[in-house]
Amino acid sequence: MSSRNWVENTVWGIIILNFIVLMYVFLIPRTQFMAEHWGNKPESLMETSGAMDTPNQYSSSYKMANQILKMVSRDSVVVMPPENRKIKFSRSVLIQRLYPRKVYFFGDLELGKLPSLQENRGVYVVFNEDWGKTICEKSPIVPLSNKVFGICFLKNGSPSSLIDLF
Amino acid sequence: MPSEKMAMSFILALASKSLILFFLIRFGIQPIAGIQLLASVVVLVSTLLIPKKSNKEIEILSGQKTGLIWITLLAVSGLFVFSMINAWFFPITESDAIWYQIRGMSFFNEVRFDSESVVPQLRQYPPFVPLLFAYLFAFDVEFLKVFFPILFLCLNIIFYSRLLSISGTQKTACLFTMVLATTPYFWWHGVLPFLDMTTAVFYSTGTLYWYCWVKSRIDGSSPDKEKSYALVSGVLFGLAAWTRMEFLLYDLIPIFLTVYVFSRYSDERSSRDSLRIFFISLLLFPSIWFLNLLTFDMALWSQVKMVGGVCSFLWILAFTLVWGGWKISESNVRLAFIFAVLGYFILLFLFDTGPMPVWKKLVISLYRTSVVHIYYLFTASLVIFIFFEKIKSLSEQKKILGFFLILFLCTHLALFSYATPKWPTLGEFVYATFIQPGNSVNLSDTRGMMSVYPVFMFFISLLPFVNRRLTNE
Numbered sequence: 017m018s019s020r021n022w023v024e025n026t027v028w029g030i031i032i033l034n035f036i037v038l039m040y041v042f043l044i045p046r047t048q049f050m051a052e053h054w055g056n057k058p059e060s061l062m063e064t065s066g067a068m069d070t071p072n073q074y075s076s077s078y079k080m081a082n083q084i085l086k087m088v089s090r091d092s093v094v095v096m097p098p099e100n101r102k103i104k105f106s107r108s109v110l111i112q113r114l115y116p117r118k119v120y121f122f123g124d125l126e127l128g129k130l131p132s133l134q135e136n137r138g139v140y141v142v143f144n145e146d147w148g149k150t151i152c153e154k155s156p157i158v159p160l161s162n163k164v165f166g167i168c169f170l171k172n173g174s175p176s177s178l179i180d181l182f
Numbered sequence: 183m184p185s186e187k188m189a190m191s192f193i194l195a196l197a198s199k200s201l202i203l204f205f206l207i208r209f210g211i212q213p214i215a216g217i218q219l220l221a222s223v224v225v226l227v228s229t230l231l232i233p234k235k236s237n238k239e240i241e242i243l244s245g246q247k248t249g250l251i252w253i254t255l256l257a258v259s260g261l262f263v264f265s266m267i268n269a270w271f272f273p274i275t276e277s278d279a280i281w282y283q284i285r286g287m288s289f290f291n292e293v294r295f296d297s298e299s300v301v302p303q304l305r306q307y308p309p310f311v312p313l314l315f316a317y318l319f320a321f322d323v324e325f326l327k328v329f330f331p332i333l334f335l336c337l338n339i340i341f342y343s344r345l346l347s348i349s350g351t352q353k354t355a356c357l358f359t360m361v362l363a364t365t366p367y368f369w370w371h372g373v374l375p376f377l378d379m380t381t382a383v384f385y386s387t388g389t390l391y392w393y394c395w396v397k398s399r400i401d402g403s404s405p406d407k408e409k410s411y412a413l414v415s416g417v418l419f420g421l422a423a424w425t426r427m428e429f430l431l432y433d434l435i436p437i438f439l440t441v442y443v444f445s446r447y448s449d450e451r452s453s454r455d456s457l458r459i460f461f462i463s464l465l466l467f468p469s470i471w472f473l474n475l476l477t478f479d480m481a482l483w484s485q486v487k488m489v490g491g492v493c494s495f496l497w498i499l500a501f502t503l504v505w506g507g508w509k510i511s512e513s514n515v516r517l518a519f520i521f522a523v524l525g526y527f528i529l530l531f532l533f534d535t536g537p538m539p540v541w542k543k544l545v546i547s548l549y550r551t552s553v554v555h556i557y558y559l560f561t562a563s564l565v566i567f568i569f570f571e572k573i574k575s576l577s578e579q580k581k582i583l584g585f586f587l588i589l590f591l592c593t594h595l596a597l598f599s600y601a602t603p604k605w606p607t608l609g610e611f612v613y614a615t616f617i618q619p620g621n622s623v624n625l626s627d628t629r630g631m632m633s634v635y636p637v638f639m640f641f642i643s644l645l646p647f648v649n650r651r652l653t654n655e
Binding site: 021022023024026027028029030031033034035037038041042043046050058061062066067069070072073074078106108109111112115116119 | 257261264267268271272273274275276277280281283284287288291299301324357358360361364365366369370374559560561563564566567647648651652654
């Protein structure tokens, strides 16, 4: 050990400095996060702000998706409002959580494709201030956790019947 | 080494698993657990038919058991265990990874590759990681990130084993393996379910085996050895492109250098058997995916078409070189390189249709290629050792490996000057690098660099200057 030269010292220095960064940026914050949320189910972890190195950008979308998930059956169709600058949600999160339920986003609804789904399915509509309120006015509505959105159950029917709604 | 064999077995098992799943889905068979188990049994039984070779093997702990090997084992295994805990604890909430999970679910449930649930661009991405997720869905396993820490471990084991095998010095192998394992960017990606750790493992280990092949060829080792290295490196390079499509473009680097080596060291001894094995194993995986894309009922993305064109070109090159009997001369290879560079610039200016001028894209790409190394922190500073080395007196194979690194940086620069930059001005990139690094630490170009860092560390560790100093000769 006494004969260590500057090359070996440099390599050791790199290892130690790397390890210090690893500890302070990743290992310690992640350990703290895990300790604080130990025992939580994955669904509730998705709704947290995430670890320091990978902040969860979609916690509000996860809250909404998890709430919808509890209400709708596996074979339902969920129609989401169009995205706009004011109100944002992550479409990937909604598809991820609600799969295999069919999720349609109003802005890119390809109505021509809907009749290919012939079976009777529960049709749910998620609405917000700008869109969908009139569709849900005759149905019981449930406000979603973030207060910006609500959801209503329209009817059991073929998704093709959505064409009449929009 | 048995540990290296285990790491390679894991990687090759994933590769064969993904291939089986791909064909099951392609033929409309849902890959339920029972079918997968049956397929696994068939694959395992068929491996018994592979003839055994009695090689003298070195165990990872053989020879002198210095304290250093125990420190290395402790560091690597500690980081691996912690990454496993993280992978088990954190569900998938990262942007791109969510789409890979959706793709995996659609592969398994809808038994198709072009589900409408997935955005069109992502449907065209190679299927490796989503196929692995589909495998777990079949067994109702929700612990989807499990593969990534194991791949991190495999990378460290293979890196250590190759380095020990080439340098013959346990101290060098231990120290540089610890540099790799503790590089925060690598550990971080060992718990992130993106494509980058996977491609980094495939591409960098592929390069290490490719280096062994080049070394064998230059040293005049046995043809069987050459074929083995050609096969393993080819499969690994192919798997990188089976995970991230643009890696077929990075694969052009080892292909070009292989042709160069064959032009300098061509003999009738081993003919071109190893070259044939290399091309077939490399092109197999990406070709399957491109053929599959042709069956999609959708317009293909222009970049996908371009990489598909490169794949076709490589098949033509392989046929001409290996079966067409085309004599490769060194001057031809140099000429081809000059034409490739010229061709790239012509294409770049011909397709200059975006809102940003080409020169600006080039400047941004040059900036990014130069500064992304700060995210590799202290590991990047290993470069200082190069300035103490007599580059001219390096052996032929080490010069080729050094040239590989330079070509990787050039290819990286070329690829990202072709792509549309995330931000329109260089100022925004500078801001995102130094003021808000969180915005650029995870950009595609930073992540792509992961695939060359193990090779860079390997190269530095093989420098005679470094080795002499580490062994106190």
